[in-house]
Amino acid sequence: MKIIKRSKNPKNKEVMDEQQQSMTKSEDCVSLDLSKKIEENYEKFQAFLKESSDAVFRKFKLGRSGINCALVYIDGLIDKNVVHDSILRPMMFEISHFEYEEDVIKPSDAYDLVLNHAVSVADIKETASLDEAMLYVMSGEAALMVDGFEKLIIVSARGWATRGISDPQTEGVIRGAKEGFTETLRTNTALLRRKCKDPNMVIKTIRLGRRSKTDVAYIYIKGITNPKLLEEVEERLIKIDIDQIISSGHLEQLIQDNRITPIPQLQATERPDKAIANLMEGRVIILVDNSPFALTIPTTFAQFFQSPEDYNERWVVASFIRSLRWIASFLAVFTPAVYIAVVTYHSGLIPTRLALSIAATRAGVPFPSIIEAVLMEITIELLRESGARLPKAIGQTIGIVGGLIIGDAAVNAGLTSPIMVIVVALTAIASFVIPTYSAAIGLRTMRFPLMVLAAFFGLYGVMLGFIIINIHLVSIKTFGMSFMTPQAPTIFHDLKDFVIRAPARKMVKRPVQSYPIDMIRMDME
Amino acid sequence: MQIQQKGVTGFQVSATVALSSIGLTVLFVPRIAAEHAGIDGALAAFAAGIFSMIITSIIILLSKRFPNQTVIEYSQQILGKYLGKIFGAIMMVYTLTVSSYILRGFADAMKILLLPRTPLEVIMICMLLIVLYCVHGGISTISKTFEIFLLPVLLVIGATLLFNLSDVQLFRFRSSLSEGILPVIQGASGITFSYLGYEILFFLLPFVQDKQKVMLFGIIGMVPSIIIYSGLTFVAIGILDSLPTSELMYPTIHLARRIGFEFIERFDIFFIVFWILAVFTSLTIYLYMAAISLTRLIGLRNYKPFISILLPVCYSIAILPQNISEIGILGLITNYSGLFIILNSIPLLILSIIRKKGGVNNA
Incomplete structure (x- = not known):
């Protein structure tokens, strides 16, 4: 195995050189070329793997001929039935059918015989x-050695324990498919293939991570996806030079354009139907092995507000729900700030009676509204975070304790006013309406600076915050596209699938925003 | 890689022109109109709007002869190096002064209407910092921001117009045009300043995607401000009569104050809050123009370092006036230099045709 180490820091390099020297001293240097002698090859594998307890080495003889063969694999990654029934048994016993005719197998034929007649595995x-070979072995295939040959046969016998396909946890829908991506890349690609039988759907895989060698698949539909987009995606993926890709969320941060922002610039989805819909709009999907989230490239801000459900329901209902989500996003970001501003500076804005009743409930509260709001907002964030971490059974209890008891007790204790509890609850509920979790959490973090601005400048501060957020969102570019498309720059055609979702029969063309080569989605004839 | 086409789209041109010309003045345009034309204010405002539209098309015609240059460069081609540079310098000083004037006017209005105890300086500095952020993003960020802000600004002003329309008493207009058309035209000349902001078209063309349709989108961009200004004047005079209108500091706020809903007791606060967007946009565009004028005058391309130099200057000019009358003087200076700039587009166009500079054949 090559040990690749790169570093730009000269100090680091010295340390590493030393390390490397000490390593080469203590362990034997292994040449990476294969030899004809099986013993040597076998030892090379052993040099790497003998310290690992999960590596299995098996030496055996081919039929009656006495030709040495050996098998190396990693236990746990392999389907033992395949190894036993399709590799070992045919090679040890069934191969001897050939031996009755021509006596014993000649050493020069052994390799071909094994390849063509013994190992009964397709891949x-x-x-x-x-x-x-080592890479294959480490990713769950078996390496087969035959004495006298400089080649290895890699038998695909992958089979490890996986999680079954289950309901997507973060993107539930009421009417729609109930399957989500899993941790196994192959299962995920199969889920996509099952939804789109077009042979033009290309699944290309590259390995990223110097040490982790994580399989990263990028998927697109030839003839829809813009080749320029594809080029850019490939370029950015290839440029990554890192020892490990942890997950798709990690990869996302390595390829995104704008680094200083709370807003995600790629959509992560657990839903194969969402991924397929994105493919059909000319986008590129990235799947990372060991990660049940697919990335969509390019993503616009509006996509965070879309759910597959929108397309399953009638357009009136879908439009209503979608506009509700946009309103919710505003509520989630601005409600506490506006509350602070109105209570502190502009109580004239709301009806007098309401203003009076707010003032009455706030009479016993010892803090200015900003302290009150920050206190309660932090409490609810704590509740949310603990709810996500706790075991499900306890989670509900904590919800009740936190939500009902703390809320009620805080009001009774005079720490906060009931209106503030309403405001905080409203923000929390509103922020969970947004279908994309990472976008919702990004938006939610924005309300804290907004609250501070509101405390200083009232509604002027809220407006300043609104302007800053807008400038920021508008200035984000994602894979050569404006993040705020179709709003800015306004693409009138794409407004069909923005706040309002047009009737299905009216969406004849694909959205312009991802610049597909083939625009026509539906033939109206 | 650039999948999306670069540059400013047609709709963005319209939005930019519309928001640049709305801006600060929307607060007191009925006052100006009533001062200059009395009961015929709305008509005069409309006439001034049409005049501005004509100037807009002249500016576009002129710019289209030099599709890849801003006014700073092509004025040097048309007028010769020195005269052109002087024109550019006037442009730079003018845009900078206007931004100071907008900033000061804005801060004063904010202090009077929204934040009585917040110091002017703080209001101004916060605004300038945000403008700095926006201008730093370049014309694409500016135009996209404008695109988003167009709808809320138009909605809130439109609501002010619509909800007041039912209270307009038409009998107040009985003496309209009693002295003929002449006072209207005279009044219009005084209102023309309110529409200023479309000077951005002097600078915009090199960045526009579809240079052929700029004329259309530029003129469309003038429509909202014409409707809003003449509409607001009409409503204000129709409700308050011309004399009180001309004496109110912010007649539009007065109109907004008359509206009340169940849940928004005072619509005027709501109005002011959204009006911040309008001011932000016009301030941004003027500072952008100032920055780009300065940069191109020196002969550089990257204007971004210069914004940071211009901001303190803008702030200093804005903080300079001590009272309302001094602000009024600042306003007069900006108005007349603005008039000088926009009227210069006519001789520039004629000269460029005579001297055969620019255009399709002479590019």
């Missing part, structure tokens, strides 16, 4: 490089 690769 087979040959390799002449130890480096490559």
Whole structure:
């Protein structure tokens, strides 16, 4: 295995050189070329893997011929039935059918015989490089050695414990598919294939991470996706030079454009139907092995407000719900700030009686409204975070304790006014209306600076915050596209699928925003 | 990689022109109109709007002869190097002064109407910082921001217009045009300043995607301000009569104050809050123009470092006037230099045709 270490810091480099020297001293240097002798190849594998308890080495003889063979695999990543029934048994016993006719197998035929007549597995690769073979072994395939040959046979016998396909946890829908992506890349690609049988749907895979060698698949539909977009995606993926890709969320941060922002610039989705819909709009989907979230490239801000459900319901209902989500996003960001501003500076804005009753409930509260608001907002964020971390059974209890008891007790204790509890609850509920979790949480963080602005400048401060947020959102570019499309720049065609969702029969063309090559989605004839 | 086409779209041109010309003045445009034309204020405002529209089209015609240059460069081509540079320098000083004037007018209005105890300086500095952020993003950020702000600004002003329309008493207009058309035209000349802001078209063309349709979108961009200004004047005079209108400091706020809903007791606060957007947009555009004029005058391309130099200057000019009358003087200076600038588009166009500079054949 190659040990690749790169560093730009010269100090680091010295340390690493030392380390490398000490390593080469203590362990034998292994040449990566394969030899004809099986013993040597076997030892090369052992040099790497003998310390690992999950590595399995098996030496055996081919039929009656006495030709040495060996098998190397990692226990737990492999389907043992395949190894036993399709590799070992045919090679050890069933191969001897050939031996009755021509006596014993000649050593020169052994390799071909094994490849063509013994190993009864469909997915087979040959390799002449130890480096490559090692990668296959580590990703769950079996390496088969035959004495006298410089090649290895890699038998695909992958089979490890996986989580079954289950309901997407973060993006539930009422009417719609109930399956979500899992941690296994292959299962995920299969989920996509099942939804789109077009052979033009291309699933390309590259390995990222110097050490983790994580499979990263990028998927697109030839003939819809803009080649320029694809080029850019490929370029950005290839540029990544890191030891490990932790998850798709990690990858997202490595390829996004704007780094200083709470707003995600790629949509992460657990739903295969969402991913397919995005593919059909000419976008590129990235799947990362070990991560049940697919990334959508490019993503616009408006997409965070879309849910597959919108397309399953009648357009009137869908439009209503979608506009509700936009209103909710405003509520989630601005309600506490506006409350502070109105209570502190502009009580004339609201009806006099309401203003009076707010003032009455606030009479016993010892803090200015900003302290009150920050206190309560932090409490609710704590509740939310603890709810996400706690086991499900306790989570509900905590919800009741936190929500009902703390809320009520805080009011009774005179720490906060009932109106503030309403405001905080409203923000919390509103922020969960937004279908994309990471966008919702990004938006939610914005309300704290807004609250401070409101405390200083009243509604002027809220407006300043609104302007800043808008400038920021508008200035974000994601993969050569404006993040706020179709609002800014206004693309009138795409407004069909923005706050209002047009009737299905009216959405004849794909959205312009991702610049697909093929625009026509539906033939109205 | 750029998948999306670069540059300013047609709709963005309209939005930019519309929001640049609305801005600060919307608060007191009925007063100006009533001062200059009395009962015929609305008509005069409309006439001034039409005049501004004509100037707009002249500016676009002129700019289209030099599609890849801003006024700073092509004025040097048309007028010669020195005269052109002088014109550019006037442009720079003018835009900077206007931004100071807007900033000061804004801060005063905020202090009077919304935040009586907040110091002027704080209001101004906060606004300038945000403008700095926006201008720093370049014309694409500016135009996209404008696009988003167009709707709320138009909605809130439109609501003020609509909800007051039913209270307009038409008998107040009985003596309209009693002295013929002449006072209207005279009054219109005084209102023309209110529409200023479309000077951005002197600068915008090099960044526009579809240069052929700029004329259309530029003229469309003038429509909202014409409707709003003449409409507000009409409503204000129709409700308050011309004399009280001309004496109110912010007649539009007075109109907004008359509206009340169940849940928003005072619509005027609501109005002011959204009007901040309008002021922000016009301030941004003037500072952008100032920055780009200064940069191009020196002969550089990247204007971004210069904004930070211009901001303190803008602030200093804005903080300078001590009282209302001094602000009025600042306003007069900006108005007349603005008139000078926009009227210069006519000789510039004629000269460019005579001297055969620019255009399709002579580019």
